[in-house]
Amino acid sequence: MPPPEGEHPGAAHHACASDVSGTVVQVGTVHGSVHLHGDPNTPAGVPVPRQLPVPPRLFTNREAEFRQLEALRRDVAREGSGRTVVLTGTGGVGKTALATRFLESVGPAFPDGALYADLLGFTEAGPADPADVLDTFLRALGADPASIPHDFSARAASFRSRTHGRRIAVLLDNAVSAAQVRALTPGQGGHLLLATTRLHLTGLRLDGAEVMDIRPLGEIEAIELVADLLGDDRTRSDPAATRRLVELCGRLPLALRAAVSGLALRPHQPLNRLVSRLAREGNRLAELSHSRELSVDTVFTASYRLLPEPARRLYRLLGTIPGRDLTAEAAAALLDRGTNETEDLLADLVAANLLEETFGERFRQHDLIRLHARSLSGSEQSETEQSEEGGETGETRETGETVTAAVDRLIDYYLHTAAAADHTLNPGRWHLAPVFERAPGTEFGSRREALDWLESELEVLRATVRFCEATGRYSPCWQLCEALRNVFMIRKHFDAWEETYTAGLASAEALADPAAEANMLNALAGLRLSLGEPAVASQLHHRALAAWTRAGHVLGQASSLEGAGVCELAREQPARARALFEQALAIHTRLGRNRGIALMLRRLGEAGRDLDDHAGAVDYFGRALEFFTEADEPYMRVRTLAGLAATHLAAAEPDRARPVLAEILRLSDRIGAQAEQAGALVLLADLAESEGRIDEARELLSTAFPIYTRLSAPEAERTRSRLDRPPYTSER
The missing domain is CATH 1.10.10.10 (Winged helix-like DNA-binding domain superfamily/Winged helix DNA-binding domain)
Structure with missing residues (x-):
């Protein structure tokens, strides 16, 4: 059951048209049969993720570590079983550089791809939630967003299933616990998992993982790195200063790179000058703090001052x-x-x-x-x-005041750009947030471009929502949530949806703003409905309705009434749904909102169909189609046509249903509405079966089945079961 279009009017499928892959069905006028093109059972191509960070251009010899990793890689290739390797060592020692350089060098050994995640174990915002990482990995491996389980254990199992038997590399950066790594371990097969950490993850050792202690560079290797970074003979001309330099930097690659960068831009400055500056800075910092590695702080400060x-x-x-x-x-x-x-x-x-x-x-x-x-x-x-x-x-x-102003500018940038992207994805939806009333600072040329921006920035936007709530920036917090609604609906980021809108609701409550509260509650209701929890969603919609009423926001009331009605349809209570839709229709009529009127007419058609009031349903759908034209509202037209076709078939009017189904197939193919395409194929199969054309019905169902499977729709199992029963089994 889709979310209420009064809140989110179907832009999702239209926006994702360019993502569609698999079988394409093109039908003109239906005259008793449908001609299908291509193999209906051919699955969409599985993507090959290549997510590794770019390794540093200059890399100091780590021959011993490379030999050990290469031996493990060969074990993986020979035995066909996975290996986990833990690279442990102090911050800045070069663990990630080693891992990325090695995996890059053996890339062809893992033809099924390379996955990467920063587990944020040593940041103020960390650690990362393994469930979020699994979500990202599954998407990278080609899982349809709607198919990704919400439950953590099921999500981990799905990841193991999808990676089973695949030769894949995984790099988990900055792990803080064995549990993090275990949850992200691929299924059985020839994989190699490298995890970097500053801790001794004893639990992984007990699991059979190899542990490599990555130590600071030896003096010779550190001097070689400095020489490579400088690209001249200063290390040879002043070996004493060079040795002192690598000592001050703790022989840590991160510190050495930062220290020498200034000299690389100053070819005539001697090494001993840098050494003197680092020594002075080290003495100053030593007086201030003993809680951090002074060599690292010293180098960063000296480099910063250049x-x-x-x-x-x-x-x-x-x-x-x-x-x-x-x-x-x-x-x-x-x-x-x-x-x-x-x-x-x-x-x-x-x-x-x-x-x-x-x-x-x-x-x-x-x-x-x-x-x-x-x-x-x-x-x-x-x-x-x-x-x-x-x-x-x-x-x-x-001063703290100017830092605040700078961060507020950044938040404002994210808020305005996200709002512009959201508006591009769904220009027909009404908005509550004041940011939508201002001219956007960024223009998006297409829905694809807007969606790509939201996807690429999603983790930052999610962090920004958390930051806003934590720092009392309550108004931008809930407004940014509203701007993320479309990307959540389209790409099914359920975890981010729940986290951000929960924070948005808390911010709205802190502001004592009932309209903002209702806005957040409606969106959380949409989440629960998407997760198959219509009873919970209904409760949230009714809470939102009460809040809209307190705010005196009648359009919001209509939205919650529609949402509650959709929940009743999902609970097979069409009479209750009809009453709620009629209340919403009255509000839209009073406000003169033609689009809202058309939406409610379509909803009333759905309720009438489920109540077996076929004539009334056909009338409602026909009136809605007058507004939902192909040019302006193609997806809503497909949805309305689907309701009309189902009603004609329920009323035993196949000749009236055929042209409607033909239009659905043509239009759904054009805009990428896959679920509606599959639904029309099933209805055509019903027709063919009722008229004795069993081969054609089987072909239609066989085409619908992989579409439903890719979407993880409940109809997939019903379609498979139908194909396994007579009359289809007797014809095989």
Whole structure:
């Protein structure tokens, strides 16, 4: 049962037209038979995920570790059974660099792909929920979003099933517990799972995992890395300074890269100058703190001070943002600068090894660097810092007030862009959030473009919702939730849907805003209905109705009445549903909302059909179709036609049903409405079977079955069972 279109008018299938794959059915006018093209049982192609981060360009020799990993990989290939390897070591020692470089070098050994997840075990926002990671992995492996189980155990089982027998590599970064890793282990087969961590995950060792202790580089290897980074002979000309440099950096690759980046841009500056600066900075930090690795903090501070002030400011602010990464456009909003100028500053930070550029033109800080940046931005005082040359940088640290203003700009950017994307996906839906009343700062050229943006930013947007609730930014919190409604409906991100809208509801309650509360409750009701819980959804809709009434928001009342009616249809209570739809229709009529009127006419047609009032249902559907034209509302037209065709068949009027079904197949093929396409095929099979055309009916059902299977629709099992019974079994 779909959600109430008064809240979400069917844009989901239309928006996803470009995602459709599998059998295409094209039908003109139906004259007793339907001609099918292609093999109806051919499944959609399984995607091959390639998610590994880009390894560092320069990588110091880790021959012993490579040999050990290669031996394990060969065991996997020879035995066909999976292996788990835990790479443990201090932060910044190069665990992820080793893992990504190795997996890149053996990529052909894992033809079924490589999965990656940052488990956020050592960040302030972590650790990551394995259920969320499983959701991401299943989508990357081609699972239809609607088929992903909501229950964690079922989701893990689905992941094991989908990866069973596949030669696949998995990299789990920053694991904090054995349970995290266990939940994300693929099914039986030739997989290799690498997990990086700063802890000794004894539980995994007991499970049979190999544990590799990744230590800081040896002195020779550390000097080689410095020489490679510099690309000149300064390490050879001053070996004493070089040895002191690698000692000050703790022989950690992360610290060495950050320390030497400034020298790489200054070919005439000697190594001993850097060593002196690091020594001074180390002494200063030692007086302030003993709780962190001073070599790392020392290097980050020294590298940071070599940056121009605009880049320093960006560095500090990046330590304060919600979410793990961002794009250049988001960074520009944070800084209140142009995108081109911001891209140059991001490049400065990347060049200084204080920022990582990841796939999709996104940027993120290593968690140790993020902590350092946050410690700098957290200083409330203004101070003038001395540069390494002894002059004055004239730098002014942000006060808490200016940091707040910068973060608010970033949140505003996400809110406005998400609202623009949501409006592009579904321009017909009415909105409550004030952000929709303002002109969007970003324009999307297509539904595909808008959906792609929302998908790529979803984890950041989710983090932003949490951040807003936690910091008392209640108004942007619930407004951002409303802007995410379409992507949740289209891509079935049920976990994110529940988390964000629960936070949105709490924010609305904190504001004592009954309309906002009702808006959040309606969306949570839509979630529960999508999860097959119509009774719970009905309760939420009635709570929302009471809140809309307190707010005096009559259009909201109509929305909740419709939603409650849809729940009654799902509970096989069409008489109750009809009464609720009639109340909603009266409101839309009073407000003069033609689209709302058409929606309720369609709903009344569905209720009439289920009540066996066929003539009344046909009239309602016909009046709704006058509004839902192919040009303006193709998906809603398909849905309305489906109700009309089913009514004609229930009334024993096959000749009236045939042209309607032909139009459904043509239009659903054009817009990618797969469920409606399959439903029309089943209805045509009913017709063919009733008229004795069993071969044609079998062919129609056999085409509908894989469509339902891809959608994980309950109709899949019913269709399979039907094909396994007479008259179809007797004809085989």
